[in-house]
Amino acid sequence: MRLKLPLPDEMSPEQKQTYDEAVAGKRGKAPAPMMAWLNSPEMARHATRLGETLRFNTQFPPKLSEIAILVTARHWTAHYEWWAHKRLALQGGLDEKVIDAIRDRRTPIFDDPKGQMIYNVAKSLHEGHGLAKGLYDDAIKTLGERGLVEIIGLCGYYTMVSMTLNTFEFELPAGEVSELA
Incomplete structure (x- = not known):
């Protein structure tokens, strides 16, 4: 620290x-x-x-909002953020296979079109710095305007969180080992 x-x-x-x-x-x-x-x-x-x-207080249950948070933590290789939110994602009902795929930088297979869209939006925001027209149109159809705004908010806020944790080198709790390389 x-x-x-x-x-x-x-x-x-x-x-x-x-x-x-x-x-x-x-x-x-x-x-x-x-x-x-x-x-x-x-x-x-x-x-x-x-x-x-x-x-x-978003329209999304933890199972879905944690997708955006985990994609952000993985993008920033934020060890503490990943550790904290993996547990919350599992508690919220997100499939461990989806979490493992995000960790390993593989595209997960979702059983929910909203989960898939949140993943696609979060990845595009971090890697493409925005959304292409087709993805934007699909996101509006799947998530609605409020949902899209909230996913952007989650990615932006957790980017600040990740930068803070990484810059000040927050350590994992004693006995915990990072899953991120």
């Missing part, structure tokens, strides 16, 4: 307010990257609120 993360009793009043708000939220704890973001308390507050919205 390149950064000393503040303990709650070491935080400024602004940091502590943001930290306490996160702990009181749906996660029940402060998300790991927020601890680095606390160096900019106002940014941390807004980013953490956005993350909570994207995790818990």
Whole structure:
């Protein structure tokens, strides 16, 4: 870890307010990257609120939203993010074969057209920096405008998360080994 993360009793009043708000939220704890973001308390507050919205208040169940998050974690080779969200994806009901394919940079086979579309959109956003007209049209038909906006939001937010975790070299919990090469 390149950064000393503040303990709650070491935080400024602004940091502590943001930290306490996160702990009181749906996660029940402060998300790991927020601890680095606390160096900019106002940014941390807004980013953490956005993350909570994207995790818990989109039109997608975890089984589907975790696809976009895992594609993003894999794209950035974000070891901590992958570790955290693989567990959440499994808990949400995402097939382990799909998770393994994303990890291995293979195209997964989905039993749900929405899952396939979320994967296609996330891959295109990261690798192609946008969506070609045909993919855009198909995404609107399959996900709707709100759904497409939310997938873009998930990919963008988790890109920031991945960059934070990678830059400050967040370590996996003791005894955990990264699956990403």
